[in-house]
Amino acid sequence: MRATFDASLWFPKDNFFASRLVKAPTELTPSTNLYSSFVGDARPNRVFGSQVTIVGDAAHAHGDAFAAGGSLALDDSLALGLAFKEVFSSSKATFSNENINKAFGLYSQTRQPHTARLLGIVRSQIDKKGTIFATHEEEVALVARMTGRPSTEWLLEHGVEAAFTAVVERLEGAQRHALPARKQREMERFSSKEASCRIDLLIALMSI
Known part of the structure; x- marks a missing residue:
């Protein structure tokens, strides 16, 4: 963050927010390299221990493919909320590690198949690009490739509630x-x- 953000470019130097609330934390942050197009592997499980889980790009970094990062993160949040509601809806349910882990498990099983499918498609497209760009592609072949792309309706019209109900x-x-x-x-x-x-x-x- 420190390498990519300079608060002085956004705020006057005497601005309190720039000097204290924004700039100071970024200067204390170790230098990191950001890869906006990074594509991660599909995680078999999103639960770590009994009280930690991940959502959004932390769970499925897909290099902004299909411009679906925001909607995927919102779907993750919805699934996590449904999982907590399912486990803790009873007045007798305690906020124990076992119940937290159960909720995280429901969330992970709901979202994992969907995002794993997305990452599989993205990785297959990356592998194909190496072959496509290595040779000259004729216009006819380009048109055929673009019109033959797989439908993304399953990605954009995914029903989180239905998927969660199926898991339960x-x-x-x-x-x-x-x-x-x-x-x-x-x-x-x-x-x-x-x-x-x-x-x-x-x-x-x-x-x-």
């Missing part, structure tokens, strides 16, 4: 499926213990 329903379905299996295992353990007790009783009776 999938997890609830998995829990319902897991309950009978757990009960079956408990019954098997009980039957095994009962059979063992019967054998011990039979041995005891035979020894009398």
Whole structure:
């Protein structure tokens, strides 16, 4: 930030905001290099520990492709809000690490597939550009390439609420499926213990 922003260019030197609130923090910030076109990898998970998550470009740096950075960040925020509402809507819910982590997990599972798809498309286009720019491209080929671009309707018209609901329903379905299996295992353990007790009783009776 210090290398790219000079408050004196924006405000008079005697301006309080320039000298104290804006310039001072930037001068204390270590020099950094900014890459506006940086494209990151799709993260498998957006949760770190139990109380930290990431949104926006921190979660899916895509080099401003499709001019969707702002809308993606807003969608992230909406999904995170829905996740907190889902977990903490009950008056009995406590603000524990477990519940916070659960909310972050819902948010991550809601947004991860969508942004991973975007990053996959962006990276594939970057790989193609190397081949395209290496040779002269005829006008006909250029027109065909531009008109044959994949539709971005899925990106711009993405329903965050629907995606979130699908995640919740999938997890609830998995829990319902897991309950009978757990009960079956408990019954098997009980039957095994009962059979063992019967054998011990039979041995005891035979020894009398």
